Amino acid sequence: MEQGYYQKLWWEIILTTLGFSVIPLFILGAVIYQQFSASYSAKVMENMKTLAENRSASIDLFFDERISQLSGLAQTNSLAQLSNEDYLHKVFNIIQARSKSYLDLGIIDQEGNHLAYVGPYHSILKPVNFKNEDWFHAVLSTGVYVSDVFLGFRKLPHFIIAVMVREKNQSWILRATIDSDIIENIVRAAWIGKKGDAFIINRHNILQTSPRFGGAILEAPNAPDFSKVTVPEAEDMTFNGEEMLFATGIIKLKKWVLVIKEDPTDQLSPLLHARFIMVLIFLGGVILIIIGAVVTTRSMMKELMIMDRKKATSDELMIQESKMAALGKMAAGIAHEINNPLAVIGEKAGWIKDLLKMEDISKSENFQEYADAVNKIEQHINRAKTITHRLLGFARRMEPVTERVNINTVLDESVSFLENDARYRNIDIQVDYAADLPLITSDPSQWQQVFLNILNNAIDAIGKEGEINIKSKHIAKNNEIRIEINDNGPGIPKDVVTKIFDPFFTTKEVGKGTGLGLSISYSIVEKLGGRMMVASEDGKGTTFTIYLPVT
Amino acid sequence: MDKFKVMIVDDELDFLETIVKRLKARNIDVNGVESGYKALEALEGRNPDVIILDVRMPGMDGIETLREIKKKSPLTEVIMLTGHASVESGIQGMQLGAFDYVMKPVALDELLEKVRQAYERKLIQTGKA
Numbered sequence: 001m002e003q004g005y006y007q008k009l010w011w012e013i014i015l016t017t018l019g020f021s022v023i024p025l026f027i028l029g030a031v032i033y034q035q036f037s038a039s040y041s042a043k044v045m046e047n048m049k050t051l052a053e054n055r056s057a058s059i060d061l062f063f064d065e066r067i068s069q070l071s072g073l074a075q076t077n078s079l080a081q082l083s084n085e086d087y088l089h090k091v092f093n094i095i096q097a098r099s100k101s102y103l104d105l106g107i108i109d110q111e112g113n114h115l116a117y118v119g120p121y122h123s124i125l126k127p128v129n130f131k132n133e134d135w136f137h138a139v140l141s142t143g144v145y146v147s148d149v150f151l152g153f154r155k156l157p158h159f160i161i162a163v164m165v166r167e168k169n170q171s172w173i174l175r176a177t178i179d180s181d182i183i184e185n186i187v188r189a190a191w192i193g194k195k196g197d198a199f200i201i202n203r204h205n206i207l208q209t210s211p212r213f214g215g216a217i218l219e220a221p222n223a224p225d226f227s228k229v230t231v232p233e234a235e236d237m238t239f240n241g242e243e244m245l246f247a248t249g250i251i252k253l254k255k256w257v258l259v260i261k262e263d264p265t266d267q268l269s270p271l272l273h274a275r276f277i278m279v280l281i282f283l284g285g286v287i288l289i290i291i292g293a294v295v296t297t298r299s300m301m302k303e304l305m306i307m308d309r310k311k312a313t314s315d316e317l318m319i320q321e322s323k324m325a326a327l328g329k330m331a332a333g334i335a336h337e338i339n340n341p342l343a344v345i346g347e348k349a350g351w352i353k354d355l356l357k358m359e360d361i362s363k364s365e366n367f368q369e370y371a372d373a374v375n376k377i378e379q380h381i382n383r384a385k386t387i388t389h390r391l392l393g394f395a396r397r398m399e400p401v402t403e404r405v406n407i408n409t410v411l412d413e414s415v416s417f418l419e420n421d422a423r424y425r426n427i428d429i430q431v432d433y434a435a436d437l438p439l440i441t442s443d444p445s446q447w448q449q450v451f452l453n454i455l456n457n458a459i460d461a462i463g464k465e466g467e468i469n470i471k472s473k474h475i476a477k478n479n480e481i482r483i484e485i486n487d488n489g490p491g492i493p494k495d496v497v498t499k500i501f502d503p504f505f506t507t508k509e510v511g512k513g514t515g516l517g518l519s520i521s522y523s524i525v526e527k528l529g530g531r532m533m534v535a536s537e538d539g540k541g542t543t544f545t546i547y548l549p550v551t
Numbered sequence: 552m553d554k555f556k557v558m559i560v561d562d563e564l565d566f567l568e569t570i571v572k573r574l575k576a577r578n579i580d581v582n583g584v585e586s587g588y589k590a591l592e593a594l595e596g597r598n599p600d601v602i603i604l605d606v607r608m609p610g611m612d613g614i615e616t617l618r619e620i621k622k623k624s625p626l627t628e629v630i631m632l633t634g635h636a637s638v639e640s641g642i643q644g645m646q647l648g649a650f651d652y653v654m655k656p657v658a659l660d661e662l663l664e665k666v667r668q669a670y671e672r673k674l675i676q677t678g679k680a
Binding site: 335336337342344345346347350351 | 565569572576658659
């Protein structure tokens, strides 16, 4: 019961302590992390969005520049001039000198005939008629046309910018091929970190630039479909089971969409690092709290157990004392009531004895009988007196006193109390007292309680047929008295012998012993300045040794 | 022959009568009274040297009687006689000036010995005074 109670209390204290320290710690950490995480994520998203807008604007600017350059060129030169390939070549060289973005230039009439061409694919493209090409019709209707990236006749990804010019009653077209690499380079600048990606898709979700990872130009990208997006945005999405951050920018001229993709573990790595440190600190805190809780609880429990034990012992001592006091009062009352008639009987017998001496009764034939009878009466009055006086002595002992005590006498008295019990059980009590024992100043009744307790235990241990030896000795060196009380009972098992002075420890059946006798004896001996120890051999008996200071 | 006068105070009449008889048989000048009041009454006329006083008596008990005796006649020695050898009443008696206290039942010779000792002390005290 004791163990379970302490165990339960232990857990209660530990869990309460942990609950009240870990939960606030956890909430604090979680809230701080949440706040930090939210603001950091927002910041990252904002950065990505800005980047996407920035890149889109660059591309738009690039397109604008190219278109105005080409328009300027077409407006300032006549069809006749430009149809001359030599002249066109010269012009190409001039514009190429300022920007390497053109691959070739071509002049096409309204019938789709390729009038002049400057560029690396002269032999392939010069004879081509563009009348049936989609872009040809588009440019004729809108005036300016920028194509998606396509492979075309040359089988390489490129796109074209075409501007239509009206001269007199006819229209002609200046067509330029733009190196995709220029766009690619602008987009590539948005490849951030180790896993960042950026690419452009058209309105049909077809890649216009080569992405860094997964997919190739003119294929569908390895990303959610952003082709219908109309305003720049940034969001955190899960694609193919992977969490990714996406930001989009709109290229206004072509209605292309620039997609920037980033790995959150890359982008948010400072955040993840912060989270890691946070978890580490939290765990460290929890471990510290647990250790602290366990250590304080353990010492508290130890303290509590010691206090409980002390209390149990002192409670029992008090009960014992009040019990003895009541018993003492009763004994004193009885002794008193018996002593008075005893005194009368004594006096009467004494008077008869006096009379027997005085008169002539000595000549009576029964004189001797009278004398014997009176003597017997006196003898038995004395016997009764011994008993009542012992009762009174017992009563007197209930009050704490200090007097000069001969321990041998106290031992004798203790033995005399138990003699009858021992005799019925065939237990022989042998005493071996040192004759030179000095008197000590102490409370004899308390010593008697100790001796009675040990002797009682010895008798109980033996049960029937055995021997108890009591020895007293003065040890001059330490100026103390040693008393050994030895029985030849069954002894105390090794695992039990260390516990026998503990309160509530008992080997007797339930209800037969409180388990407090020896612990009380132990505390009495300590209180009186002595020491008590026990030695026991299984099967051979037990010896209690008590040292009393000579004071 | 002892010349001292003894008075015995005890409410137990059987005891009182017998012990008076026995002491008289030993040629001791003794009288017995059965209460504290009577003891105080008899004190002046008889002027005993030693009083043997029972502690527990109805009416005025031994301790009270002792106090009065010591007031009236401080030199009279008192031996307390008790069936209840409680330490308190013994100590209290001694503090109030009793010579000794003896527990019932007591052998007459023992009691007589105490009486003689008490008388000796009285003689010494008187001599001093």
